[in-house]
Amino acid sequence: MSRTYYVFLLFIFLLIANSCKSTEFSGFDYDPEGGEVTTDREITPQKVRSIGSTVDGVWISNEFPGARVNDVIRVDENHYRLVIDPENHPINNSAWYGFKIWSDERKTITLELQYPESRHRYSPQISTDNGESWKNISETEHTINTDSDSGIATLTLSTGPERIWVSAQELHTTRQYSQWEKELMQKPFVQKSVAGYSHQGRPISLLKIAQRSLRPEKGVVIMYGRQHPPEVPGYIAGLRFLEIISADTPLAKEFRDRFDVWAFPLMNPDGADNGHWRHNAGGVDLNRDWQALNQPETRAVTDALKPLLNRPNRTVYYGIDFHSTSSNIFYPIEKDEDTFPLHFTYSWHEALTEALPNVEVRNLPYDTTSPIAKNWTFHTFGSDAVTFEVSDDMTGEELETYATTAAKIFMEKMIEAYDNNVAPAAQLD
Ligand SMILES: [Zn+2]
Secondary structure, three states, X not given: OOHHHHHHHHHHHHHHHHHOOOOOOOOHHHOOOOOOOOOOOOOOOOOOOEEEEOOOOEEEEOOOOOOEOOEEEEEEOOEEEEEOOOOOOOOOOOOOOEEEEEEOOOEEEEEEEEOOOOOOOOOOEEEOOOOOOOEEHHHOOOEEEEOOOOOOEEEEEEEOOOOEEEEOOOOOOHHHHHHHHHHHXXXXXXXXXXXXXXXXXXXXXXXXXXXXXOOOOEEEEEEEEXXXXXXXXXXXXXXXXXXXXXXXXXXXXXXXXXXXXXEEOOOOHHHHHOOOOOOOOOOOOHHHOOOOOOOHHHHHHHHHHHHHHHOOOEEEEEEEEEEEEOOEEEEEEOOOOOOEOOOHHHHHHHHHHHHOOOOOEEEOOEOOOOOOHHHHHHHHHOEEEEEEEEEOOOOHHHHHHHHHHHHXXXXXXXXXXXXXXXXXXXXXX
């Protein structure tokens, strides 16, 4: 056969191999070229400032944690273009933005959100109480129009002297996280420690839910959150899981009697505070660094977890890595792998979809080769694990129902798995 023919066959093979891959991030296919390199890359910090026009009396500011606006250009009277760029390139299209806007007089302002090398993605959330509460723009007097060709979004805002906050998702930076954490630590069985520090020196919190138990052996569930800064719905789902597991309910008490939880709810605090699209302050996608462990955040978390390998009375049962994307997805480990508990994710997913028949939750198994948190958990502990993706577009109420139901069924199924594995004390002899 000719050489050309071999090249042709190879081409066809690659074409088929590629078309079989899923569109999300369990493999490299979702990444821009070079996304798998996790040594430090330079990032370009945005200029932090309040800027505006004295002619129009209009002001725009990115002077708060989580904000992102790289430039402001006056196009016309009361018409501005906001240039939004990521922390570095290449990067996938998680086009985060966040700013405050106000005007000396009441007026209508046109704002174009322009992403020079990307496209508009997130439907704006609006706050008029300094970021305390948020509403989707569709529930407000303001409007948005997105041009599908250019990827530019045009906002029409009614402004006045009061600050209007506009953000790609509800703002949840280290400030809000600390408040939330303090609340949870009111529970006597919740302990906090610092697993390590981020590139810019922010603490990586480890929260342990560890209720006293008379059982000689307990299971451990690991939770990871917010590796990707814009994925706030997934992160909030993670916080709700921890609240529900810590609640004063019979189910939660039964669960805590059998399991400890080790949670890292905010793994990328630099990214969250700097309004990053995806990376940490080392310019790297943390959820591609679970083999090389080049970044301080992934090293801190894995170093904190490794001692579990030497604790005979603590067995890791499961890992959940919370993310969000365009829809609800479970990414389980493929069924040809023998996980412990065996294929837990599949039975959890099935029970959840039965409990919420009107909510679509896809189940997309993936192989265990990619350097992501789920696979590190499986390869290190042999336990089952999932990448738990929550839809970007859920309302607060939908997210509450989804997270609450998922957490409740998770606890029920985990209790079952524990009881099937560990013989009750009375039957030991
Ligand atoms: Zn993600």
